[in-house]
Amino acid sequence: MNEYLALSMILFTIGAVGVLVRRNAIIVFMCVELMLNATNLALVSFSRQHGNLDGQLAAFFVMVVAAAEVVVGLAIIVSIHRARRSVSVDDAHLLNL
């Protein structure tokens, strides 16, 4: 049990660190997806631990939400790409201070 949880935490952290270090908006976004999936792993393992299905059910919800996020996120990133010819998150810092 704890192993699954540990793995989930590791994945979550990797995702988080990825968000922090990568510049490409798409990859940053993928890292968020990785974190979501780490969460799914945790949910499923807790579901198993508690012996009810709520966790597994939740994982499905998360997947749907993740899909929706992709839709919105890619739309935004694409429109930025059209305007700037770049998807680097560091290029977009007009708004500051």
Add this chain to the structure above:
Amino acid sequence: MSSLLPSVDLLSVDRPPIPAPELDYLLLSPLLVVAAAALIGVLVEAFCPRGPRFVVQTALAGVGALAALVLSVVVYTELDVVEGAVRGIGETTGDGSVVIDGPGVITWMMLAVFGLLGIALFADRKLEGGLSSFTGRAADAPGSADEAEAQRRGVEHTEVFPLAMFALLGMMLFATSNDLLTMFVALEILSLPLYLLCGLARRRRLLSQEAAMKYFLLGAFSSVFFLYGAALAYGYAGTFSLAGIEAAVVGRSGDDALLLAAVALMAVGLLFKIGAVPFHAWTPDVYQGAPTPVTAFMSAGTKAAAFIALMRVLFVSFGGVAWDWRPALWVVAAITMVVGSLIAIAQSDVKRMLAYSSVAHAGFLLVGVSGAFGGNEGGNDITSVSSVLFYLTVYGLASIGAFAVVMLVRDAGGEATHVSRWAGLGRDQPLLAGSFAIFMLSFAGIPLTGGFIGKWGVFAAAWSGGYWPLVVIGVVTSAIAAFFYVRMIVVMFFTDAEEGGPTVAVGGVATTVVIVLAAVGTVALGVLPGPALDLVQHAGAFVR
């Protein structure tokens, strides 16, 4: 959730019938009507010809929000009184996934009002010469020939109305979700449309798009924290239901580390939405970059929904470990007030200043939350919940009003948001500047404005909870915060206008009405807050 599906082996051949969840349609009607308005809006987008589409969409959204308001009032009168350990009104429905209780319904009303006002601002087409404040065709690159062409043809994104309705739906659901999964879903329903809306400004599109991207990436990032926290809570209690978690917490049936990590991570997600330091960094950038009507709507709405959700989670599920999270919240509240107020001093852009001011207000609201005061035995007191509800109302009104004024102060490049451009406004436009001054004074918490009663309430709640030093920090911070509100008044009234100062565009009737309503409301809530206080007090505690 637990009863949504029978907890048996799915592979078993012997399947019992799946009972449909029991839904109380009357109680859910405000949610349903907003959802309907949003969905119909999508259909309108698909089938209505371009000509009347803008009007139809506006009317649809307006009617939806208005209906939600009316139905919320009806629902409020229908709520059952709950006696016992928790005194309140309301009940759960949808198999316990949604709770329609006093604070929740009042938040609905509040959100419906904010939605109405927001829609009114969305609908203003006078400021941009017959077009709305939103970009004609988001797909065009900024400055491209396509964009100019779209401008010429008067293309408009009327999708903004259904998007706003979806966001409103998310907010309302967020405030009344009774389990963590619903809450997560509601969080996403409210967030995703807002991400899009932020990127749709007609002017300064690069900024707008950047704001959308930042909001989206950070929002997604933080909601994962919330989700992971929810997962840990599930791991601790074996259920997503708030009441179930409460029972587990009271019984201390699980691993404390899991519990505390769950509290912390969920708090991160929620504190992000309310813009508390250090999760506030998106606020100024997004508020500044987003189209001003959107900023107005989300500053008021998101904050309201997120605060109710935060309190619901903390008070209902984790009330049993209040002594663990209250000190942390104390610190966050203090830091938020101080940092928000301080950075606001250094701002020279009105929208950005208002954004930091919203951070500071999040801090003041957190003061009330961290008091975690549920009222004395038998007394009908100002509690944390009621004080925050009241504060959210006055803050939301003043915030929408202030952003509405920002929409009207323009020069050739669109809105003139640099502070220096506002010089002498008081002489040329005494009424407009006077309204803005009222909003500023309310933000500053000067008596006879709603902001004062609001501050009074959250401070009273904190003091009642034993946190008087936080109250002292709060009042000192208020003085710092007053500095930049007062500076706006100085600029508008005491400074002579610079050459070619901003012209004040004549906004649509709706915009004017919004400003007037917000100003009147702000003053009314300051002079005679009795009925409103009665309402929020009557709402009682969260039902579970």
Add this chain to the structure above:
Amino acid sequence: MFDYVWLLVAFPAAGAALLLTWGKESDRFGHLIATVASALSFVWGLVLFIGLLGRDGDDRSITDSLFTWFSSGAFHVEMSLVFDPLSALFVLLITGVGTLIHVYSIGYMEHDERRRRFFAFLNLFIAAMLTLVLAGDYLVLFLGWEGVGLASYLLIGFWQHKPSAAAAAKKAFVVNRVGDLGMALALMLMFAQFGTTSIQLVNDSVGSASAGVATALGLLLLLGACGKSAQVPLQSWLLDAMEGPTPVSALIHAATMVTAGVYLVVRSSGVYDASEVARTAVVVVGLVTLLVGAYIGCAKDDIKKALAGSTMSQIGYMMLAAGLGPYGYAFAIFHLITHGFFKANMFLGAGSVMHGMNDDVDMRHYGALRKAMPVTFATFGLGYLAIIGFPGFSGFFSKDKIIEAALGENLWVGLAALLGAGVTAFYMTRLMAMTFFGEKRWRDEVHPHESPRVMTIPLIVLAAASVLGGLLLLGDWITDWLEPVVGHTEHHELAVPPIVISLIVTAVVAVGVAVGWFTYGARAVDDTAPTKVSPFTRAGRADLYGDAINDVVVVRPTMALARGLEWFDRRGLDAFAVGVGSRLGELAQGLRRSQTGYVRTYALGIFIGALVLTLALMAVTF
């Protein structure tokens, strides 16, 4: 009808109010109104005095309680006036001399365009001075006390266009305020101790209070007296006060106001009777001032300043007498009255001289005026004889009695007083000689002439009074008269009979006159002051460095402190308050920089925030 004591004050007060508010049209006759007001007051004082004479010794006191000034808690102050033998004498002196000086001023101030205002101030002074001496409550006395201070301020600075006059006026007021500090504290002490400031009650009860209280009261009142009467160490203002028009110097800074300190001490006889220490302090102050004043009087070439030094000195005599206790009170008052006559006479005489000399005050520019101004010379001469104590003249009796009393008290005190008498004779002779005798040292454009009748008649009257003032002592009338107020006078038994002392005094005076005559009368006098003089002369000319000491010890440190504090307030305290604001502003700018605009930085903030929050919650529990 005899209880309308308030009328005494009302006449001049009304005069002052009328003249100050009435417009220019009253310029023509304003001075007459003022003079009449003062004269009415004198007449009424005379009526009351006669009324008092007709009563028994024990019954000689009229209390006129006008109204409650203020009352709160335990503090009750009645606006009450008391007309008793002591105040009666003062009333007559003040209104009598005052009226004469009004008359004199009609001539003296004839060409001044602000004459009406001058008379208004004179009336104001008379009213205030009468309040002072008639007061039945120390606080009412203080009202008059400050009122005369105000009038003195206004009149010293009457010629405001002269910066020196304005400065002198301010100095007089401020130095007096230092004395008032003592007065005010004494009043508070009375209230704290006795719950009242009524003169009668305080003096009656002070005996039952501790000696410390009596001493403190005595010393504090003495401080007040020093200020008003220009006694050391608060003497410095009087010489500067000569900037005022000469009638003012005569009335306020010679005859009446400056003697208020003596009045105060005598009036507070109960307090001083109860404290040996306080009495001794009075004697010491009087003695020191007596000698300092005389010393300064010897060194001055300015006729008014020489007279001013003399005034200090003579008041020193009075103080000395007052400090001797019951035995001296009556003599203090006696000398006060005679001094009022002859000094007013001489000041007016000096004014007459200045009038003839185009307002020149330097005696070195005078000389041989006895022929040019015969009346002035004659009257001044009579005053001169009175002050040096020529046998038979008023000063002879009054000063004699004081020296006698001083000798009875303490040999050294007596000898010092005796020395003072000799010095007085010297400097007054010097003054006479330089002014009226010797060679003409007049400036070219000056043509001395006798003053008009309106000025000389008061001189004549005052001269007569100077000669005859001694009659008050006839049959010990004055001591008997004052007995109800100051207590019974026990006659000291001296080692030698009084006549011997009189002879000794006369001899000392004769020596002083002789030295003076042979130095200044028989020899030619330089018409400019010699510059090569001994340090002693220089010290005298510099008022014994009183101003310099004040300057170094008080004025400059105070001004420096004031300027420093003002600077500190702006640059220190306020800058601190504002600085907190600016620091916050800088802090804000710093914090603002955290908003880099880079989304990854923001995410880092969230991540770290989440980490810290989690760890913090854990830390609380584990």
Add this chain to the structure above:
Amino acid sequence: MLTLLAATPLVGALLVTLLPRGDAAAQRRAKYVAFAVSIVALGLSLGLLAGYDVESGGYQFTVQEDWIGQLGAHYALGVNGIGLTLILLTSILTPIVILASFNDVLPGRRSANSYFAWMLVLEGLALGVFAATDVFLFYVLFEATLVPIYFLIGSYGGEGRQRAAVKFFIYNLLGGLLMLASVVGLYVVSRDAGEPSYLLSDLMALDIDGTTEKLLFVGFFAAFAIKAPLWPLHTWLPDAAKSATPGTSVLMVSVIDKVGTFGMIRWCLEIFPNASEWASPVVMVLAVISIVYGALAAIGSDDIRRLIAYTSVSHFGFIILGIFAFTTTSTAGSVLYMFNHGLSTAALFLVTGVMIARRGSASIGAFGGVQKIAPVLSGVLLVAGLSSLSLPGLAPFVSEFMVLAGTFTRSIPLATIATLGIVLAALYILIMYQRTMTGPLQPQSAVVTDLDAREVGALAPTLVLIIGLGFFPQPLLDVINPAADRVVERVGVGDPPPETGVAPPSDDDHEGGH
């Protein structure tokens, strides 16, 4: 009655705002209307005085309505002798200020309508503040007074007005907010004891535990000490006075700053008697520092307006000293002092305002020998100045002496140091007078013409009152005394009896008969 009184100026303000603006005639009309309104208010408050039952003392003309039940806030008004005194002061000074401000030169093209409207608003709020008997109502009005002054300074003042206005506002708001913390705390205390209520009478009945009482006291006191202003929290005042018009300065220093000292008596002493006693040594020391420091700083000032501001710091020191000496005499003296200081400072600000406006400079060094060409002006300045240095016979003397005498029975050293103030007062007034009015006429000062009839008309009432109250303060003291008695009784320290009693004077002493 009180409602009517407070509402009159507010309605008047609205009226003046709505009057047409623009040309000279319109402006003149606005001025006359404003003046008339303030006269009506004066008439009403005189009516109040006439109807006030001096014998019974206590709160009269009381009104009490629920306002915000949940907070325990009431619309509750009532006056005792102290409140009545300050109401009188307010309604006497406002017409004077309005009349004196008729010809104020306003910066830019600002209209006279708003200027006078703000003044009336200020008057209305001040009247309300002095009449409020509910902490919440008081607090609301107390804070609300910031707004009109803020506009009066910031919009109509002279050089540096914006900065001064903001400084004024933030400084005072900080104090007000500290008080808010205590107001909130008071609610909690009152609620935990039963029903929440902000009524003075209910709060006096509360039994607050020691530490809480001290905490709450500090919040209230901080607000009042900034407002009053007490050293070292006074630094906003010189700047504000320097940049404001004379009329604004009068309303600010003479009226609104009195709310600070008034609040100390009404709220600090009455609700937190034990904490007040606990704090009194510190407060008294600060007050004495204020007295001496203010006086010295005034001596060192070159700007006439700053000088007057510093003198006020010194005078407020006396007032606070008297309040915290807890004797009937000193408390009544302090209240009387508030009234007298109001008059005397008003006269000073207004007459120097005329000088400064004509000369175009506020520096003492810019004047010289003005007495020669403007005798009336200089006479008025002298009388006002003499009242400021507490010359006996002028009103402030009585009050200052009562304060000192009362303090003396509590602490001899403090009273003695405070008495130094009277010497320093002579210096700051007379130096200023000497340097501006006397000596040869400076050529640049030749523009300072004498007071005209309107200015004399505005100033005469203050002078008449200053002189009149110098001799006959008792009618006013009769109004004040019962209230002062009650306050001292409330603190419970009691007047120290005289150390050595005296036999009461018997009637026999009045010889000479009547």
